[in-house]
Amino acid sequence: MAKRFNSKFTHLSPVWYDLKSQGTGLILEGRHNADMGWISELRMAGDAWVLPRVVLEAFPAELLTTKKRRSKAITLLVSECKEMGYDGVVLESWSRWAAYRILHDPSMRNLALQFIKELGDALHAVSLERNDKQRLQLVYVIGPPHSEKLQEHDFGPKDLRNLGDAVDGFSLMMYDFSGPQNPGPNAPLKWIHSTLQLLLGTDKNSALAHKIFLGINFYGNDFALSGGIFIFLFYLYNFCC
Numbered sequence: 740m741a742k743r744f745n746s747k748f749t750h751l752s753p754v755w756y757d758l759k760s761q762g763t764g765l766i767l768e769g770r771h772n773a774d775m776g777w778i779s780e781l782r783m784a785g786d787a788w789v790l791p792r793v794v795l796e797a798f799p800a801e802l803l804t805t806k807k808r809r810s811k812a813i814t815l816l817v818s819e820c821k822e823m824g825y826d827g828v829v830l831e832s833w834s835r836w837a838a839y840r841i842l843h844d845p846s847m848r849n850l851a852l853q854f855i856k857e858l859g860d861a862l863h864a865v866s867l868e869r870n871d872k873q874r875l876q877l878v879y880v881i882g883p884p885h886s887e888k889l890q891e892h893d894f895g896p897k898d899l900r901n902l903g904d905a906v907d908g909f910s911l912m913m914y915d916f917s918g919p920q921n922p923g924p925n926a927p928l929k930w931i932h933s934t935l936q937l938l939l940g941t942d943k944n945s946a947l948a949h950k951i952f953l954g955i956n957f958y959g960n961d962f963a964l965s966g967g968i969f970i971f972l973f974y975l976y977n978f979c980c
Contacts, residue, residue, distance in 0.1 A: 742777075742780055742784060745781055745784045745785030746784075746785045746786075748785070748787040749787060749788065750787065750788045750790055750876075750908070751781065751787050751788070751790070752789075752790050752791065752878070753772070753773075753774070753789070753791050753792070754791075754792045755769045755770075755773055755791040755792065755793075756768065756769035756770075756792065756793040756828075757793070757794045758793055758796060758797055758812060758815065758816070759796045759797055760797045760798045760801060760802070764808075764811070765797055765802070765808060765811050765812055765815060767815045767816070767819060769793075770819070770823070773823060775823075778824070782869070788827065789826050790825060790826055790827040790829045790876060790878055791825060791828060791829070792828070792829040792830075793829065794835070795831065795835060796835065797812065799832075799835070799839050799847075800839070803851055803854055804847075804850065809854050809857065812854075812858075813854075813857055813861045816828055816830075816858065816861075816862075817861050817862060817865060817875070820862070821865060824868050824869075825875075826867060826875060827875040827876030827877055827878070827907070828862070828875075828878070829878040829879075829880060829910060830858065830877065830878070830880065832851075833882065834880075834882055836851055837892040837893075840892070842892040843891045843892060852898065852901050852902060855877075855879060855902055856902065856905040858905075859877040859902070859905030859906055859907075862875035862876065862877050863876075863877075863905075876908070877905065877906050878906070878907060878908040878909070878910055878952065879902065879908070879909055880909075880910045880912065881911055881912070882894065882912050883911065883913055883930070883934045889937060894938075896938055896939075896941060899947055900947070903946075903947050903950070907950065908950050908951075909947075909950055910954060911938075911951055911952065911953055911954055912954040913931050913934065913954050913955065913956075914955075915956075916930050917962075919962075922960075925959055925960055926955070926956050931953070935953075938951070939951070
């Protein structure tokens, strides 16, 4: 589909990489997933940027509090882009940091934001292999709040403004509103509107609206009541941003 409709895409993000802790160091896994033939065909047919997704699985307390490890993580990502000829990366880390509860600590949250800024600056310092007038890009994955008010761990307006210059796009995953405990629509339009309002409601943030890549679900859940227990099935698991 990416090859067939190449001219209609600006960015393509294959799910290939994980950055993990290994002993006292870090390791970037996933190069074996890279399909260089596919990338070559894409570039022969159009101008879509290829930014593989990287899930940051490294232990956050060790990564973020140690300057040497932060620098190592950034070096691994930038080097992989240069060696493989990518156009940048899509980084997913906020949900994992929230799971480790480090975003509740203001000092750790600041370190997390600083790491993303440093990565963005490092990528922007590198010219594209095929066009030296353009730079490597950073797209950052963010999730929606699941309540009307932002919780401590949620990505909010301040975070958006803080990262506005360092990040080229924010991949906002707007789905999975409902689940087995609360069956219902997957991505109700009202929820999407309210989430965007939370992030972009102020004049200061409105200038960043063009950087929001809205994740739209191309799958649905079928909930069925069986013996008092809801059972749900996934259909057409796919999405685009």
